Amino acid sequence: MQFAACPECGAKINVPDDVAIGDVLSCPDCGLELEVKNVNSDCVEVDELQIEGEDWGE
């Protein structure tokens, strides 16, 4: 098991061993959607998921 830290609230998030860059996780504390940016041997870097192509209603 690996871990990531939520950039919003700092919560520790369990990350599956087969995690890959681009996977989306959700923070158990604040519910923020997190995209995996980098996978290191001892930690996983995540960043807030940026939703592209969203319709802003012009």
Ligand SMILES: [Zn+2]
């Ligand atoms: Zn959080």
